[in-house]
Amino acid sequence: MTPMKKLNETREDRCAECGTVLVRDSQHAETVCPKCGLIASEAEIDYGPDWRAFDGDKSGVRVGAPRTETLHDYGLSTPFNRSSRDAHGRRIPAKRHYELARMRRLHTRSTFRTGADRNIAKAITYIQGVADRLSIPKPIAEQGIRLYRKATEADLIRGRSIDAMAAAALYGASRLSGYPRNPDEMAEASGVDRRTLLRCHRVLVNKLRLKPTAPHATDFLARLASDLDLPPVVEGAARKMLADADAKGITSGRSPTGLAASAIYVASHDQGHPRTQKRVSEVSGVTEVTIRNRARELVKLLDLGGFGLN
Numbered sequence: 288m289t290p291m292k293k294l295n296e297t298r299e300d301r302c303a304e305c306g307t308v309l310v311r312d313s314q315h316a317e318t319v320c321p322k323c324g325l326i327a328s329e330a331e332i333d334y335g336p337d338w339r340a341f342d343g344d345k346s347g348v349r350v351g352a353p354r355t356e357t358l359h360d361y362g363l364s365t366p367f368n369r370s371s372r373d374a375h376g377r378r379i380p381a382k383r384h385y386e387l388a389r390m391r392r393l394h395t396r397s398t399f400r401t402g403a404d405r406n407i408a409k410a411i412t413y414i415q416g417v418a419d420r421l422s423i424p425k426p427i428a429e430q431g432i433r434l435y436r437k438a439t440e441a442d443l444i445r446g447r448s449i450d451a452m453a454a455a456a457l458y459g460a461s462r463l464s465g466y467p468r469n470p471d472e473m474a475e476a477s478g479v480d481r482r483t484l485l486r487c488h489r490v491l492v493n494k495l496r497l498k499p500t501a502p503h504a505t506d507f508l509a510r511l512a513s514d515l516d517l518p519p520v521v522e523g524a525a526r527k528m529l530a531d532a533d534a535k536g537i538t539s540g541r542s543p544t545g546l547a548a549s550a551i552y553v554a555s556h557d558q559g560h561p562r563t564q565k566r567v568s569e570v571s572g573v574t575e576v577t578i579r580n581r582a583r584e585l586v587k588l589l590d591l592g593g594f595g596l597n
Contacts, residue, residue, distance in 0.1 A: 302327070356429040356436075357411060367394040403439055410435050410453040413477075417457055420476045427464045431457035434491060443494055447487065454479045455487035462499035467506050469544050472572050504529050504538065507547035507571070514570045515562050517555055525554035528585060537588050541581065548573040549581035553591065 300309045302320035309327050311318050318327045369391065371379055379387065399405045411432055418428035434456040438444055444452055454477035461468050474481040491497060505526055512522040528550045532538050538546055548571035555562045564575045571578075585591065 300327070356432045357415065367391050406444060406449060407436060407439060410449055410456075413450055413453045414457050417454060417473075417477045421468060421472065423457070423461060423468070424466070427460050427466055428457065430464060431460035434459055434495070434497075437495055438491060441494055443490060447490075448479070448483070450477065451479045451483050451487045452491075453477075454484055455491055458484060459488055459491050459497060459499060462502065463497065465500065465506060467502035467543075469507075469572050502543045504543040504546035504550065507544055508551060511547055511551045511567075511571055515551065515555070515567065517551070517560055517562070518558075521551070521554045521558045521560055524558050525550040528554060528589060531589055532585060535588060537584060542573075542577070544571060545573050545577045545581050547571070549578050549585060552578055553582050553585055557591065 300318070301307060302309055302323060302325050304325050305320065305323045307320050307322040309318050310321050311331075315329075316331045317329045318331065319325065320327065367390070371384075373379055399408065414428055414431050414435065417423075418425075418431070431453075435453055438452060438456065454473060457477075458468065458470065458473045461473075470481055470485060473479075474484050477484070492499065508522050508525050508529075512519075512525070525547075529538070529546060532546070532550075548567050551571075552562060552564060552567045555567075564578050567573075567578055568575045
């Protein structure tokens, strides 16, 4: 067995002479003992990126962009430059413009080999637009794109609206990632009917065997506190309030978004950063009546003295 293989088998490699933990000298491609100087292995292969620059821009990286879900071909294809200048910066002669335009047109047609590719490209653009409107993080949007790809491979898109299935994929990704969004909010941002959205989501869950967790009221607190420009102390008080409500069993059967909105509303007044019911309603999408009713229940059952509701 070579020294290199022996080093890779142990979690903490030690010197054979003095027992000191070995360290790797990346500059000289060696693994040495810092105490006695024993060279355990040499001429090691560095599998990391090559940071040396071989061109004038000193970029140092000789590879392309990483694989991404935000492009229908994962970003692995070669783009066709639309510039009117060549690689040396000289203007392309006018007589070659027609030839280049024809090459661009053929390149665009060859990019989408099948109708499924055009379908996925349209869905990706749609999912990114909805994610931007709802301020959904990029990793969750990419997970929604992956769900849509799986639905396409399982032939679940046939006979259904692309927009509805794309919105359902994004909604399912938010549920799977522990970053749930209100179905009404998702329906409004996507332009898809709420009933259609939930029906398509059930198709994805059943056919792809997804296991989304039921949203909890605490999952909505961070976003509500951020949208209402509230300090962390208010979010912490609302989180403790909901934990106490869970312990007393008063959250069962109630909408998590309604509970989160009412907890944020009560905590904002309790911590000296009051927000009106109307403002909380606009941000959360919960009616003022629901916020008022849930807030009354929290104040009464948690015995939050000194807090009054109109």
